[in-house]
Amino acid sequence: MREYFAEDRERLKELGPKAMDKAARTEAQQGRRFRERLANNAALGVLWVAAGITVAALVLIILYVLINGAPSISPKFIFTWPHGVTAQGGIWPTIISTVYVTGLAMLIATPVAVLAAVYLAEYARQGRIVTIIRFAADSLASVPSIVMGLFGLAFFVEAMHLKMSMLAAALSLALLMLPIIMRATEEAIRAVPRYIRWGSYGLGATKWQTVSKVVMPWAMPRIITGLVLAMGRAIGETAVVFYTMGMAINLPLTPLDSGRSMAVHLYMLAVDGINMPAAYGTALMLMIVILGLNSLAHFIQRRYRKVR
Amino acid sequence: MAPRLPLRQQDDSLRAPDLAETTPQYKKAELIMVSRATQIKERALLLLFFLCAIVAVLGVVLIFAFVAVKAVPLFKEIGFLNFIAGTKWSVAKEQFGVVPFIVGSVVVTVGALAIGAPLAILTALFLSEVAGPKARAVIRPAVELLAGIPSVVYGFFGVTVVAPIISRVFGGAGFGPLTAWIVLSIMIVPTIAMLSEDALDSIPMGIREASFAMGATPWQTIYKVVLPAAKIGIIDAAILGMGRAIGETMAVLMIVGNAPQMFAGLTKPISTLTSQIVLGMGYSSGAFRTALFGMAALLFLISMALVLIVRLLSHTDREA
Numbered sequence: 001m002r003e004y005f006a007e008d009r010e011r012l013k014e015l016g017p018k019a020m021d022k023a024a025r026t027e028a029q030q031g032r033r034f035r036e037r038l039a040n041n042a043a044l045g046v047l048w049v050a051a052g053i054t055v056a057a058l059v060l061i062i063l064y065v066l067i068n069g070a071p072s073i074s075p076k077f078i079f080t081w082p083h084g085v086t087a088q089g090g091i092w093p094t095i096i097s098t099v100y101v102t103g104l105a106m107l108i109a110t111p112v113a114v115l116a117a118v119y120l121a122e123y124a125r126q127g128r129i130v131t132i133i134r135f136a137a138d139s140l141a142s143v144p145s146i147v148m149g150l151f152g153l154a155f156f157v158e159a160m161h162l163k164m165s166m167l168a169a170a171l172s173l174a175l176l177m178l179p180i181i182m183r184a185t186e187e188a189i190r191a192v193p194r195y196i197r198w199g200s201y202g203l204g205a206t207k208w209q210t211v212s213k214v215v216m217p218w219a220m221p222r223i224i225t226g227l228v229l230a231m232g233r234a235i236g237e238t239a240v241v242f243y244t245m246g247m248a249i250n251l252p253l254t255p256l257d258s259g260r261s262m263a264v265h266l267y268m269l270a271v272d273g274i275n276m277p278a279a280y281g282t283a284l285m286l287m288i289v290i291l292g293l294n295s296l297a298h299f300i301q302r303r304y305r306k307v308r
Numbered sequence: 309m310a311p312r313l314p315l316r317q318q319d320d321s322l323r324a325p326d327l328a329e330t331t332p333q334y335k336k337a338e339l340i341m342v343s344r345a346t347q348i349k350e351r352a353l354l355l356l357f358f359l360c361a362i363v364a365v366l367g368v369v370l371i372f373a374f375v376a377v378k379a380v381p382l383f384k385e386i387g388f389l390n391f392i393a394g395t396k397w398s399v400a401k402e403q404f405g406v407v408p409f410i411v412g413s414v415v416v417t418v419g420a421l422a423i424g425a426p427l428a429i430l431t432a433l434f435l436s437e438v439a440g441p442k443a444r445a446v447i448r449p450a451v452e453l454l455a456g457i458p459s460v461v462y463g464f465f466g467v468t469v470v471a472p473i474i475s476r477v478f479g480g481a482g483f484g485p486l487t488a489w490i491v492l493s494i495m496i497v498p499t500i501a502m503l504s505e506d507a508l509d510s511i512p513m514g515i516r517e518a519s520f521a522m523g524a525t526p527w528q529t530i531y532k533v534v535l536p537a538a539k540i541g542i543i544d545a546a547i548l549g550m551g552r553a554i555g556e557t558m559a560v561l562m563i564v565g566n567a568p569q570m571f572a573g574l575t576k577p578i579s580t581l582t583s584q585i586v587l588g589m590g591y592s593s594g595a596f597r598t599a600l601f602g603m604a605a606l607l608f609l610i611s612m613a614l615v616l617i618v619r620l621l622s623h624t625d626r627e628a
Contacts (some may be wrong), residue, residue, distance in 0.1 A: 040525035
């Protein structure tokens with residue numbers, strides 16, 4: 001540490017005894033300063049490393065799935081049916097089942113969740129009811145997916161006699177997506193500046209006119225971002241659809257048909273371990289869809305942020 | 309993708325106050341100037357929105373009711389004490405003690421949290437306090453993507469990559485708590501990191517500037533000023549990450565080994581509440597099925613309790 005300041009001391013010597021004296025007094029302080037700087041650099045280094053590990057984990061998983069899955073992906077893999085006990089061939093029906101059930105769940109969840117968010121953000125006065133609704137939404141968001149699956153089985157499949165079907169799975173998934181969309185929409189609505197609302201009210205618009213024609217269009221990009229992210233979650237969900245939609249390989253036509261989603265297909269292949277190329281291929285397809293949806297959400301967000 | 313960003317209680321200060329709220333004498337004035345038809349329409353819409361908002365409450369109540377109703381025969385068929393304090397699980401002998409699974413869930417969750425939470429909090433600190441715009445533009449989307457990867461893919465990664473490595477290093481089949489820790493800790497990083505970052509970002513810039521002005525280094529500012537200020541928010545994030553770890557089903561099912569036995573070592577297969585439900589559900593009936601629904605009810609109560617703790621913490625935080 002003394003060496004660290006050697007140069008300075010040499011310069012001080014030339015300046016004379018008075019300056020030397022001053023330097024001696026502050027040497028202890030300088031030492032402390034040095035230790036502080038050392039601790040600072042070490043700690044910030046640790047932060048860099050932590051962030052690096054997080055990114056490395058992501059890159060590792062994506063690369064692993066990509067490298068192993070890429071050879072399996074072909075038009076034939078995407079557009080043909082699996083056959084035989086080892087599920088040779090493609091995954092076409094599982095793709096259709098996934099799209100079907102996710103679309104249906106979106107149709108059910110979106111209007112309810114968006115209107116609920118409108119209520120919370122625009123209409124509700126803070127009070128006990130709002131507290132209860134928020135608590136319920138938070139709880140719903142943290143219900144373990146297996147509990148949601150068992151509920152879907154007990155309620156939609158058995159009590160409502162929907163059997164294992166697209167509709168039963170879509171209703172369960174809708175319940176899962178509800179709090180995600182609600183939260184995204186509410187945040188989007190709250191981010192709309194007040195003066196825009198005041199302008200609308202000032203022109204004599206009613207509350208609904210203001211909400212529907214002024215606030216909602218303004219909040220739309222962020223709401224759509226939330227919808228896209230909720231969709232990604234529904235596509236990747238396994239435990240819920242496992243118990244509400246079944247695992248029969250089937251091309252669903254009506255909402256009461258059963259089917260097997262891509263996530264369930266991946267689970268079955270990975271656990272049985274009899275056809276790993278198909279498992280890697282399915283995992284890659286799933287990742288492509290989810291990463292695609294995430295990028296779409298980012299794109300929407302960035303594009304509209306620029307406009308404003 | 310959003311993890312289940314279980315959401316911090318929202319401040320109402322951002323909402324534009326109505327005339328009717330701010331000035332009492334205008335309470336009814338809002339709709340006086342418009343026609344009767346419009347008034348009715350506005351009221352009907354309000355009712356519709358309210359009903360939609362109630363769906364969330366209805367959902368939670370229904371979930372608990374249906375899971376609990378299916379679990380109620382448990383008191384008669386198995387006996388509550390035999391269920392909650394029993395240490396033996398054997399379908400053939402009709403013994404349904406869930407202690408091994410509770411222990412399994414706790415072991416898996418605590419371990420994942422011990423690895424994942426520090427990593428996530430440090431990542432959040434990096435994003436919020438240290439990273440420049442370029443580093444942030446890379447790392448934040450990466451964290452969000454990590455949240456978007458389906459749990460079945462994480463499980464798949466655990467089965468094909470982590471388990472073989474553990475098997476080679478420690479022997480055995482490679483399925484057990486250690487494998488689950490590694491995979492789960494990565495899974496909960498985005499949840500904790502994103503929520504912690506929210507908490508850190510909500511700390512006013514002014515107190516950081518004050519700290520720098522006193523001559524503090526960046527790390528001193530983080531450690532002595534920013535962290536204490538964001539403490540409650542970060543604890544909330546860790547609790548919600550814990551909720552995700554306890555409730556995680558598919559990934560855990562695929563890598564934990566699924567042996568209904570007591571925790572005996574880091575590489576010995578165990579089973580958790582979630583994985584045991586999935587395993588048994590397919591062929592269950594009678595008392596067995598009741599026990600599985602009882603475990604689901606238990607999980608539901610645990611996750612509700614965690615959300616409640618977070619709300620209470622945030623509440624005291626705001627009042628303080």
